[in-house]
Amino acid sequence: MDELQAASARVQSALGAVAGELDARAGSQGPLWRLLVELHQLEREVVERRYLRRMDAVERVQEAVRGLGEIGSAAGILDRSAGALGEASDFDRVVVSSVAEGAFSAVSVWVQDGASPELTAVRLDYPLVEEELARRQGVEIVSVGSRSDARWTEVLGWKSYAVATIALGGTTVGFVHADAHLSSRALDDIDCEAVGGYAEGLAAVFERAVLRGRLRAHRSELRGAVDWMNTRLSRLSDSSGVPMNGDGHAEELDEVLTPRELEVLRLMARGNTNVAIAKTLVVAEGTVKYHVKNVLRKLRAANRADAVARYERMTAGLPE
Numbered sequence: 001m002d003e004l005q006a007a008s009a010r011v012q013s014a015l016g017a018v019a020g021e022l023d024a025r026a027g028s029q030g031p032l033w034r035l036l037v038e039l040h041q042l043e044r045e046v047v048e049r050r051y052l053r054r055m056d057a058v059e060r061v062q063e064a065v066r067g068l069g070e071i072g073s074a075a076g077i078l079d080r081s082a083g084a085l086g087e088a089s090d091f092d093r094v095v096v097s098s099v100a101e102g103a104f105s106a107v108s109v110w111v112q113d114g115a116s117p118e119l120t121a122v123r124l125d126y127p128l129v130e131e132e133l134a135r136r137q138g139v140e141i142v143s144v145g146s147r148s149d150a151r152w153t154e155v156l157g158w159k160s161y162a163v164a165t166i167a168l169g170g171t172t173v174g175f176v177h178a179d180a181h182l183s184s185r186a187l188d189d190i191d192c193e194a195v196g197g198y199a200e201g202l203a204a205v206f207e208r209a210v211l212r213g214r215l216r217a218h219r220s221e222l223r224g225a226v227d228w229m230n231t232r233l234s235r236l237s238d239s240s241g242v243p244m245n246g247d248g249h250a251e252e253l254d255e256v257l258t259p260r261e262l263e264v265l266r267l268m269a270r271g272n273t274n275v276a277i278a279k280t281l282v283v284a285e286g287t288v289k290y291h292v293k294n295v296l297r298k299l300r301a302a303n304r305a306d307a308v309a310r311y312e313r314m315t316a317g318l319p320e
Contacts, residue, residue, distance in 0.1 A: 065201030
């Protein structure tokens, strides 16, 4: 029996004594008032102790979740998931399991005495409490009976345990089981809150770790694609671009420029303006500007005069 249970027993005893005094209708009010004062003090003590215990449990669970968040990797978080809660709580045993294909299987086990049991997968079949929780999601304290699986009961020696669902994106992906089998302590609502809060925190840090892993993978893929494109563009530029010094052959112009761009360049070399070129080719002036821009880029020319000079050097000695 822990301190809170002892205090509760004292409160019940005091209540019984008060009831006896009232029934007896004692003439002296002194003993009754003393019992009432004691009852009030005991009640306040119970409330304060429960409040302090609840706050302590919440703080320790939050610290355990923060520790998991510092691990970073999803696999590392799962590996430490049971131990983090066990070491930060009053539980004697913690089992974290995953749900897949209609069954849940242990992925992390922590036991106070260090003896780790061999656990097998358990089907989520009615009337298991886990089957119900998987659907409605939440936390519950379970007394071993018709709603617990005999295989786990035999291996773990369950008498009662707290179980909470781990949910990601509205779907149950696992469970957190915890009990106090060594101390034979009866689990209560504070234990329920601790397990439920830890399950929520575990789901959050696990989801963040998975997202970080995906982002890292996407960044790596993107970086690889950018490097490939830069290399490819560099090779294309080296193999198909016109040399900066203008040395080359007329055949390179046919490889670098389209027929229309080459036609525009010839007219540029004759001193035609964009307007004149547009009239000659019967196209819009904007189309000519577009072709001129491409010619300058492909010949690596600074301006129209530079482009014409390169053209003349490459076609020197050839008939018009």
